[in-house]
Amino acid sequence: MTALRTDIGIDLGTATVLVYLKGKGIVLNEPSVVAIDYNTNKILAVGEEAKRMLGRTPGNIVAIRPMKDGVISDFDITERMLKYFFAKTVGKAIFKPRAIICVPSGITEVEKRAVLEASSHAGSRKTYLIEEPIASAIGAGxxxxxxxxxxxxxxxxxxxxxxxxxxxxxxxxxxxxxAGDECNEAIARYIRKKHNMMIGERTAENLKISIGTAYPKEKELYMEIRGRNLMTGLPKNIKISSSEMLEALEEPVxxxxxxxxxxxxxxxxxxxxxxxxxxxxxxxxxxxxxxxxxxxxxxxxxxxxxxxxxxSAVAIGTGRALDWIRFLDSDSIDSNSIRSHNS
Known part of the structure; x- marks a missing residue:
């Protein structure tokens, strides 16, 4: 039997998008990355497939992260990314879904409006906002x-x-x-300054996940990485320690x-x-x-x-908040209001 209406909760993160489907839980967890061909303006990949293209694309193909610092930096790409995720999770529903999207607590009214309109253009019937700390607390139980x-x-x-x-x-x-992105950038800066070597975003993130630490470790950990030597321009391998990661992450932490x-x-x-x-x-x-x-x-x-x-806490909390959707009218927008406003 086909459901008449589907409600979804979305953790629209800078690094990752998680989608919670009412009655099913988290059904999607993918990087918020879109690969687009600038010559044709065609989207080539979204999510995990697009993330693998970061830093490895020819001139006409660009892998874009349309969210920056928790808010929309590229409205058109965000809208198209949401449309893709809606289609992947909801499919061909009889009615458009209602959506709750979480946003940072310090978001401005203009930034809120951008999120609401992007969601509505992407295919939601009505969109509501919930602040991330509230969603996190609900998700944490x-x-x-x-x-x-x-x-x-x-x-x-x-x-x-x-x-x-x-x-x-x-x-x-x-x-x-x-947050996480700033930590990655701090690691890349440290490697460039101390080892005279350039590394990519994915290598920096792998270092952070594998041996990154904010507190001195009892046992030293090491990881070998490969990057480009800034003096010779050639590939180079070096071994990085967890003590160096502690030093690299000091400022953002x-x-x-x-x-x-x-x-x-x-x-x-x-x-x-x-x-x-x-x-x-x-x-x-x-x-x-x-x-x-x-x-x-x-x-x-x-x-x-x-x-x-x-x-998953924010996405789970956003999904659980679907039960209280009728109380969230203060920050909402529906597709009908968008159409009437644009006509």
């Missing part, structure tokens, strides 16, 4: 409706959102454009920890006491950086936990 303070540190690809949540709303929050500290300073005393008792919860792919929770714990004196599935 926290009951945000209670009058208790809960602190969420959501580290994505483009932004880090730190928020204190109580009674279903954000009491104090701060969003910074320092420090900014994240300082943001957590700043939000705690602005938190009302009663809620701060709740956080002291419960601890700080980390979500997002960036939460998997080894030792980051230990560093935050050292800096704040508060137990800091990485939730069980940090990468």
């Amino acid at each position: 926290i009951d945000i409706t209670q009058p208790d303070g809960n602190m969420i540190v959501d580290i994505g690809g483009g932004t880090t959102d730190v928020a204190v949540i109580s009674l279903g709303g954000i009491v104090v929050s701060k969003s910074i454009k320092v 420090y900014q994240i920890v300082e943001t957590v500290h700043n939000v705690l300073e602005k938190t009302p005393p009663e809620l701060a006491a709740d956080i002291g008792n419960k601890g700080i919860f980390m979500t997002g792919g960036g939460a998997l950086l080894q030792g980051l929770n230990k560093l935050i714990m050292d800096r704040t004196g508060i137990d800091t936990y990485v939730i069980e599935d940090p990468v």
